[in-house]
Structure formats: C-alpha cells, structure tokens
Amino acid sequence: MERTVLKQVVLEAIIRLRNERTDRSLYHIFQGKRSATSLQDAHFYELESVFGMLPFKKERFEQVLAELEQDGWIEKQQTLLVTEEGRRHVRSPFLIDDLGGELRGYPVVLWRRISLLLQTVICLEQRISFVPVQQDSATKDWVRNQLSSLTERSAWLRAVYQELEQALMQLSEREAILISYRLSGRKTGLSYPQLSGYLEADTGSLQLEFLIAWRKCIRHLPEAGLLMSYGIDIDQSKMTQSAKKTWEMLKQGYAVPQIAERRHLKKSTMEDHLVEIAMYAAVFPLNQFLSEEEYQDVVRVSDRLQTFSLKRIKQELTHEIDYFQIRVALARKVVNR
Incomplete structure (x- = not known):
C-alpha cells in the first residue's frame, strides 16, 4: 500500500491510543469534538496535536481505516489496534507532533489573517475586485x-515579502512551494485539489503537509517582526469557555456545590469541568478531590498497566476511589509527566 502522510498520521494516532479506544473515539478527536470524553482522550493519549486537524467526512475516515486494515497494518475489533506489520511502517519522530492542533488554533488563525490581509492589500494596490480567500467573519x-x-x-508589502522570503529559505523546496502557492495575490492561491496534481499527493495529505510547513515557517519568522505581531491577541488556551468560568469561580473561593448551583450545572457537567481544569491549569487544588496517597495509587496502577482505561485502573486500586477521582488523578499525571 502507498504510504501517504494522511495514512501515516492516522496510523501514529492509533498507536498512541494503545488499543483502548474505538474508531468512533478517534474520529471525534480528528474532528475536534469539544466533548469531555474527546478532550480527555486527546489529553491522555498525547493526541492534542491532531485534535480538530482532520475534519474530513466520516466516509473518508472509514475509507482510510479500511485501506489500512486491508493491507494488514491495523485491526478493527472493539478497539483499534496496530499490527506488527503496521508498526514497521511507522517512522520516528511522529508526524503528528508537528501539527500544532486546533486546541491552540494559533497557526491556523494566523494563516487566515495573513493570507487575507495580503490578498486584500495587493488587490487594493492594483485596484481590482476579488473574492476573499478567507470567508469567516472573524478574519474579515x-x-x-x-x-x-x-x-x-x-512599504508594508515589501516588509512582508522580506520576512516571508527569509523564512521560506529555511524550509525545504516542497514546504516553500506549499506555502507560497497557497498565498493569494491578484489571483486566488491554489486549492489543495489543484496542488494535488502538481505535487503528486492526495488532498488530505497535502493539508497536513501544509500545516507542518506553516508551523515551521512561523518558527523562522522574526519574533518582533511584522507578521508575528498579527498573532499577539490570538487565544491559545485549550480550556473551553464554560470550564474557564468554573475555574474563575473556583479561584475566587466558591465551593464546588456553590458553583454548580449558581451556574445551574448538573453533577456530571461539573465533574467534566473539573477534569478539564485539572488537565490544563498550571496549578490545581488536587487535595480537594483526593488525597496524595490516593493520587499516587492511581498513578502507580496506570504506570504499571500502561493504561488510561478507567475500568482497568479501578479494578486494581487499593483505595476506594470513584471514576471522577481517577479522571482527575490521570489528568494531573499527564500534566506532571
């Protein structure tokens, strides 16, 4: 089977799931579903870099899995499993760690801003009408x-050209082509289907290649330069807005029951918020939810079994700890690893 970037990323993600999650779970991670389960899976299994980065249709996702299974690289049982043959086709380092992830969103938003601003300025200078290359209202x-x-x-165009030229010179020819050909001037930049024939790759793989190339390009832009200044205000927080509100109230001294009552939150929703806060907050009041001994018990079992399966961990614990407490403990374990 032809090894494409898309298949490589999917294969790497399945490896990180440790044979503990279904194809449905992986699909939701790729789609960037902002549910407690998907956020938790992305956090626990080191898949935040691909969260929301493959928003393709379910049919395309299933087609990729079918191709991987047909060639003996994975097995679809109750969970997804990479075979020994599949592992032989995995390269190091993993590509997924170069994708950035929509949880942060910074590279994607910065690209939207720069590409539309550049197109707009060029067309205004040429006094020609144009169809905006970005259609979302926030970017406009x-x-x-x-x-x-x-x-x-x-003068602005010259400054932008100089910054981009210097950054692109640090990339491979293919990476530089992907970025420069996607930019718009008087004409709209090339679409992924148009680039597909030119660079001999499927559109899904090209989208991933572009994201990797753009992140590399950003690292070579001058930190105090013009283009980087356009991303200063981009929110890079991973926490959902609702969980942020809960976290702010916790820091103000409100007790958990008070927050739930004031915000009209169900017990399960409140617990989801607390786990999310435990995943992303630099400091977290862990002792409000379980003791240090209970926390260490969860960590030891998780490490020994090499698992994030709540059921398997609970069966092996020496303390009486509920699933919510296990989730909190695992969230802090990942933060501290």
Missing part, C-alpha cells in the same frame, strides 16, 4: 481593522 473583521491603520501599503 480583523482585516478591516488592520486596513484602517495601514497607510503605506507599498
């Missing part, structure tokens, strides 16, 4: 605000 509003203070367009 941001560009409008920037244009009001951008008076020296020619």
